Every structure is written in structure tokens, then in C-alpha cells.
Amino acid sequence: MPRPRKWKRVCNMPKVNTFGPCIEDNDITGAIQMTVEEFETIRLIDYEGLNQEQCSEIMGIGRSTVQRLYEKARRKIADSIVNGKVLKIEGGDYRVCSDLESGNACEKCIRNRYRRGKNI
Numbered sequence: 001m002p003r004p005r006k007w008k009r010v011c012n013m014p015k016v017n018t019f020g021p022c023i024e025d026n027d028i029t030g031a032i033q034m035t036v037e038e039f040e041t042i043r044l045i046d047y048e049g050l051n052q053e054q055c056s057e058i059m060g061i062g063r064s065t066v067q068r069l070y071e072k073a074r075r076k077i078a079d080s081i082v083n084g085k086v087l088k089i090e091g092g093d094y095r096v097c098s099d100l101e102s103g104n105a106c107e108k109c110i111r112n113r114y115r116r117g118k119n120i
Helices: 036-047 052-059 063-083 107-115
Strands: 008-010 032-034 087-089 094-096
Touching: 008 036, 008 052, 032 063, 036 052, 036 063, 036 087, 036 094, 052 063, 063 087
Parallel strands: 008 094, 032 087
Antiparallel strands: none
């Protein structure tokens, strides 16, 4: 029996989920698919400036898993840019922090909820 997949904690869904060349004859069928958790590792490490250990704590997964997700995401981004392919962000094994009712949201999401006037 295979081991069940572990849910990865994601703070926000991407605002835009499709990227690619600005030409009209884009072949969307040959698009590269990046999972939401791969996107989240790119966001946390490259955009937020966190290291892999901090990223793993926020996402609720091991550092080696973060490293694997980060490497896959970077390879997909490079393939999209170098070969002019469409990149779609969708799917994966994740739960959005704002959807977690059990109080397992990350500190940033908790602060944002209080700022918006929502109780946990």
C-alpha cells in the first residue's frame, strides 16, 4: 500500500495562473503544468526571500520536499522561458491557509485575517 500524500500548506492561490509568449497562435495543449505547491515554494524562497528551512515550516513539510519542489519549479520556469511554452499553475496536494478552520494557518495568514476583521 503506497504512503498517502501529505497536504502542503499554501498561503494564497496565484492571482494569475497562465503565463507564456504574447503570440496569438499559442499551443495551449503543449503547456507546462506547475503545481500550486511548486508555485508556493518559488513565491516563498525567491519572492519573500526565505530559506528552504523557513519555507518548509510555513508549508508544513520537510526541507528535502521543499528542495525537490523548488528544483522542479525552477526547471519548469526555465523550460517555459527558453522554449517559449505556456506555463499553467494548477493542481497538486495542497490546502489554502485561509481555508483551514483548525487554527493551523501560518502567522502571516493569521495577521491578515485580523487585519481584515475576521476571527479564526
